[in-house]
Amino acid sequence: MRSITFIVRRLLHSILVLLGLSILIFVIARVMPGNPARMAVGPRAPQEVIDRMSERMHLHEPIHVQYYYWLRDALQGDLGTSLVTRRPVVEDLKEFFPATLELTLFAGVIMGVGGILLGTVSAQHKDSWIDNALRVVSYLGVVTPSFVFAIFFLLLFGMVLGWMPTTGRLSPDVTSPPTITGLITIDSLLSGNVKAFLDALWHLTLPGVALAMGGLAQESRITRSTMSDNLTKDYIASARSLGIPEGVIMRRFLLKPSLIPTVSILGLDFAGTMGNAFLVELIFNWPGSSRYGIDTMLRKDLNAIVGVVLVLGVVFIIVNILVDIVVSLLDPRIRLSSQGGG
Amino acid sequence: MAVQTKSLSAPKSKTRERLGRSWYKFSRNTMSIVGLGFVLLVTFLAVFAPLVAPYPKHASKFVDFANASTPPGPRYLLGTDVIGRDILSRIFFGFRFSLLMGLVVLALVVPPGVTLGLIAGYYQGTWIDTAIMRITDIFLAVPPLILALSICSVLTPNLFNAMIAVSLMWWPWYTRLVYGLASTLRNEFFVKSAETMGASKFHIIFKEILPNCISPIFTKMSLDMAWVILLGASLSFVGLGVQPPRPGLGTMVAGGSDYLPEQWWISVFPALAIVVVVVGFNLLGDGLRDMFAAEEV
Numbered sequence: 001m002r003s004i005t006f007i008v009r010r011l012l013h014s015i016l017v018l019l020g021l022s023i024l025i026f027v028i029a030r031v032m033p034g035n036p037a038r039m040a041v042g043p044r045a046p047q048e049v050i051d052r053m054s055e056r057m058h059l060h061e062p063i064h065v066q067y068y069y070w071l072r073d074a075l076q077g078d079l080g081t082s083l084v085t086r087r088p089v090v091e092d093l094k095e096f097f098p099a100t101l102e103l104t105l106f107a108g109v110i111m112g113v114g115g116i117l118l119g120t121v122s123a124q125h126k127d128s129w130i131d132n133a134l135r136v137v138s139y140l141g142v143v144t145p146s147f148v149f150a151i152f153f154l155l156l157f158g159m160v161l162g163w164m165p166t167t168g169r170l171s172p173d174v175t176s177p178p179t180i181t182g183l184i185t186i187d188s189l190l191s192g193n194v195k196a197f198l199d200a201l202w203h204l205t206l207p208g209v210a211l212a213m214g215g216l217a218q219e220s221r222i223t224r225s226t227m228s229d230n231l232t233k234d235y236i237a238s239a240r241s242l243g244i245p246e247g248v249i250m251r252r253f254l255l256k257p258s259l260i261p262t263v264s265i266l267g268l269d270f271a272g273t274m275g276n277a278f279l280v281e282l283i284f285n286w287p288g289s290s291r292y293g294i295d296t297m298l299r300k301d302l303n304a305i306v307g308v309v310l311v312l313g314v315v316f317i318i319v320n321i322l323v324d325i326v327v328s329l330l331d332p333r334i335r336l337s338s339q340g341g342g
Numbered sequence: 343m344a345v346q347t348k349s350l351s352a353p354k355s356k357t358r359e360r361l362g363r364s365w366y367k368f369s370r371n372t373m374s375i376v377g378l379g380f381v382l383l384v385t386f387l388a389v390f391a392p393l394v395a396p397y398p399k400h401a402s403k404f405v406d407f408a409n410a411s412t413p414p415g416p417r418y419l420l421g422t423d424v425i426g427r428d429i430l431s432r433i434f435f436g437f438r439f440s441l442l443m444g445l446v447v448l449a450l451v452v453p454p455g456v457t458l459g460l461i462a463g464y465y466q467g468t469w470i471d472t473a474i475m476r477i478t479d480i481f482l483a484v485p486p487l488i489l490a491l492s493i494c495s496v497l498t499p500n501l502f503n504a505m506i507a508v509s510l511m512w513w514p515w516y517t518r519l520v521y522g523l524a525s526t527l528r529n530e531f532f533v534k535s536a537e538t539m540g541a542s543k544f545h546i547i548f549k550e551i552l553p554n555c556i557s558p559i560f561t562k563m564s565l566d567m568a569w570v571i572l573l574g575a576s577l578s579f580v581g582l583g584v585q586p587p588r589p590g591l592g593t594m595v596a597g598g599s600d601y602l603p604e605q606w607w608i609s610v611f612p613a614l615a616i617v618v619v620v621v622g623f624n625l626l627g628d629g630l631r632d633m634f635a636a637e638e639v
Binding site: 016017018020021024025028029142143144145147148151152154155159160271272273274275276278279282283293294296297298300302305306308309312313316317 | 476477479480481483484485486487488489491492493494495496499568572575576579580581582595599602603606609610613614616617620621624
């Protein structure tokens with residue numbers, strides 16, 4: 001019951017944030033210099049066409065009324081037409097976004113699982129050579145931008161060694177599975193196509209790891225420091241004195257409380273991952289929303305820009321709700337404190 | 343922390359002694375010194391770029407097809423790009439844009455961000471707090487790079503607008519940091535006693551609370567130099583920051599990435615230059631944090 005009230009409160013809060021975000025983006029798109037109607041119809045359109053367009057876009061109304069119309073359409077799944085592709089923005093997003101989602105989620109999994117594993121190894125072998133080596137590597141991981149990783153990986157594994165594919169989501173000779181979710185790995189599993197699944201995973205590896213490096217390093221640093229702090233706590237000493245096997249102490253008593261900060265930071269790091277996906281996708285020619293987003297941004301295609309930002313904002317908010325739920329499952333104190341109106 | 347405010351009026355020798363002690367604490371960590379060294383080196387190269395760069399003319403419109411795509415060698419230490427410009431010289435000039443970006447953004451962001459955080463923290467629990475912090479939440483709800491990209495995109499792409507875009511989404515981090523500090527400090531005795539003595543709100547917020555937030559703000563600024571520069575490089579990378587022929591580090595990486603792997607030096611060296619700047623400011627920030635932490639004790 002308590003978890004449910006916590007989740008409901010969290011959802012309501014997110015809806016408010018999302019509403020605020022939509023206002024922010026809308027205002028940016030409308031307040032900025034340039035007549036949106038002229039941009040929509042092109043520079044050489046006659047005045048009457050522009051007038052008709054601004055009528056249709058409700059541009060003569062006050063901005064809050066414009067927002068009302070825009071929100072009404074957006075809630076019905078209509079984000080307007082893209083100037084670059086001349087198609088509804090929602091259609092474009094449906095086509096391009098799954099590839100981005102697949103890449104960022106894959107990177108998120110690497111960040112979480114890899115970071116926790118490396119952090120645990122570091123904490124268990126604190127101050128040994130493994131720990132020191134891992135710490136240097138994670139420092140480099142935190143400070144190196146992901147597009148630099150992407151270029152180095154592309155160069156080393158893709159081109160010099162030639163081990164990994166450097167473009168696209170599937171090899172040309174592999175038939176792509178029927179589109180169900182748009183995530184090729186999941187679609188191929190659903191349709192039982194193991195070959196396509198492995199091939200898609202193989203294509204995901206380089207861009208995914210390049211994208212995950214920063215977060216991976218961050219997660220492993222945080223896991224290491226919380227775990228090594230918790231290792232010195234009394235309850236661990238008392239568990240040891242009771243003769244509980246070290247493996248059980250590690251898994252049951254130490255890992256769970258130590259994961260709380262890691263998981264919380266994972267949610268925040270996901271923002272960086274989604275931003276960086278834009279750059280990594282460009283480098284690996286990944287057919288996701290990045291190329292589309294950048295093209296539309298360079299050509300001031302406002303409807304499409306608003307669409308891309310909004311979808312990314314929604315995904316980020318959903319991921320953070322999930323993270324909060326996981327954290328609340330790990331840490332009963334958070335569930336309880338949300339009861340007290342805090 | 344109160345020592346800090348006192349020392350302003352103290353004789354010079356005491357200030358020097360205090361600085362000496364801080365320096366001692368800072369310099370005990372080798373990594374901090376390495377960071378400081380990187381930052382000083384980059385600053386030196388950026389400021390004196392026209393004097394130290396081997397080919398200062400190559401920093402802007404310059405074409406020398408005879409020496410195009412020369413690999414690194416004695417004449418061009420880091421090679422030349424596809425139209426024959428010296429990469430090393432362009433990196434030195436590129437540092438200028440990076441540092442400028444970091445400094446301008448922080449100068450634009452820190453005053454409003456800190457002020458809002460102080461006000462929200464001081465009025466914690468009132469509608470002022472709610473209003474400010476919920477707006478902050480909205481800005482923090484979108485990936486920074488995406489928001490900066492979209493703001494940039496509706497403006498004309500250039501360095502100045504990239505700074506504006508990054509500033510517009512960076513202030514909430516300071517608001518959030520200072521909010522946390524101010525909302526605990528407001529319950530301290532020195533604030534309560536200032537209130538009892540009838541000090542103005544302005545005095546309490548800026549003269550009592552703010553001086554006690556300085557070291558975390560300072561640490562964050564040093565770390566943020568790294569992230570702002572990185573964000574600037576990312577914007578330049580996609581073509582929304584420094585515009586060619588000007589040598590933005592991100593612009594250079596992007597320009598070279600079409601010529602991988604044969605002419606790897608065109609994008610790899612500017613990429614490494616970005617890493618050097620980011621590592622430098624990061625190590626410096628970590629060092630400052632440890633130094634301030636040691637002073638608390």
